[in-house]
Amino acid sequence: MADKTVGDADESPDMKTGRSVPLSRGLSTKLLVLTIIFVLIAEVLIFLPSIANFRLRWLEERLGTAAAVSIVLVQTDPSDLSREVQQDVLRSIGAKAIAVRDGGVSRLLVVAKMPPQVDEHIDLANTGPMEAMTSALSTLFTGGDRMLRVFGPVGDSEKEFELIIPDYKLRKAMLVYSRNVAFLSLLISLFTATLVFYAIDRIMIRPIRAMTQSMLAFSQAPDDPSRIIEPEDRGDEIGVAERKLSDMQQRLQKTLNEQRHLADLGLAVSKINHDMRNILASAQLMSDRLGLVRDPTVQSLVPRLVRALDRAVSYSEGVLTYGRTQEAPPSRRRLRLRQTVEDVQGLLGIDPEGEIEFINDVEANFEVDADSEQLVRVLTNLCRNSIQAMASDTEGAIVRRLSVAADRTGSVSRILVTDTGPGLPQKARENLFAAFRGSARSGGTGLGLAIAHELVRAHGGALDLVESVGGRTVFSVTIPDQPVRLDEARHHLRRPA
Incomplete structure (x- = not known):
């Protein structure tokens, strides 16, 4: 009721009088x-x-x-x-x-006062x-x-008559x-205009005015079902437009209701995840303490407990990250990609002596034009997904290798993230960058790829799955250099050395 009251208060005077524009x-x-x-x-x-x-x-x-x-x-x-x-x-x-011409001979019949000159000669024939x-x-x-001389034959007579x-x-x-x-x-103009005006007003103007008023009323309170236009039963273009407008308003109203429900649900999920993350952090501390217990049974269960807690924490952090407002535009600079990859390796906490081998195959002088923080997030999400995929393999002889390489073609940089994991299943490929649907493992959210895809697109680039088979999965991050503005380039060129 409060929303409807606000909508009514925002209505313009033209809406209250039923007219969207002045008559003039x-x-x-x-x-x-x-x-x-x-x-x-x-x-x-x-x-x-x-x-x-x-x-x-x-x-x-x-x-x-x-x-x-x-x-x-x-x-x-x-x-x-x-x-x-x-x-x-x-x-x-x-x-x-008055004169008559017959057989080439002119004869003056009657004259009053012959004018001094004739201004125009008119041959009627x-x-x-x-x-x-x-x-x-x-x-x-x-x-x-003026004085006119008018001449020409009259009827069927062969004579030519003249008149001054x-x-x-x-x-x-x-x-x-x-x-x-x-x-x-x-x-005639007024009568015709009235008929044309009345006909076109009835056929076209009134329906268009009704659609305009419906759109204005709907914009004031899109959640009010009574403000959806009721299309007339007519088969012309206006009838089609009314039906399409009604369908669009119904779909928009349904979408707005769903968005409102999702927003409320998202707020509740964010609050739950925030508290859940704190609870899981406490659980992680207790699991660390359990790891010090020498009981064989406890020692066998602690690794599973730690992996479950890590997965739950990762899930909560992913939901909170995805639930944030829209990402800020990238603040792009020239970055040394090899050092950025080293930072990503440190964030992942990969032990050089562990089971997973990490290879930074980027040349030392390779540069990329990107936002440092966002590029780190992109590579971190891709590498974490690869690590989690390879960690699911328990056989000791399987090679677990994660490598990051890069190349450049013209003004476009391409970063390749390659792992030796089991590959992506078909369902994950179909919903690769869809949140909550593109996960390759049970219990995953698919938020990592969705966030990485959004950040790469903000750079004007593309995130693609190049290859995914058993033992080899390759993701490609393509980022073009930002275009040079001509006015800035000219300004720098004009500076004295």
């Missing part, structure tokens, strides 16, 4: 804005040919009206028309002059799309005071048309 920065708002923008861009692209077509149709209508008037005027003598009638004809069309859009934009933005007309009425009509198109485009 949410996917829904971004989707709505982008939909409106894209629809407006589409409308603009449609508007350009639309306004160009409107301009051409407007001019074609005026030219068609002028052609109808011209047919009547051609059948009569234009000089018979009074000035007022000509003005009325041109005023109804909004033109300054031969105007391309790009030219039409460019001219339409020019009229829309900079027109209003100012563009201010054309521009006014184009502005009205543009305003209507803009208003209609805005309505």
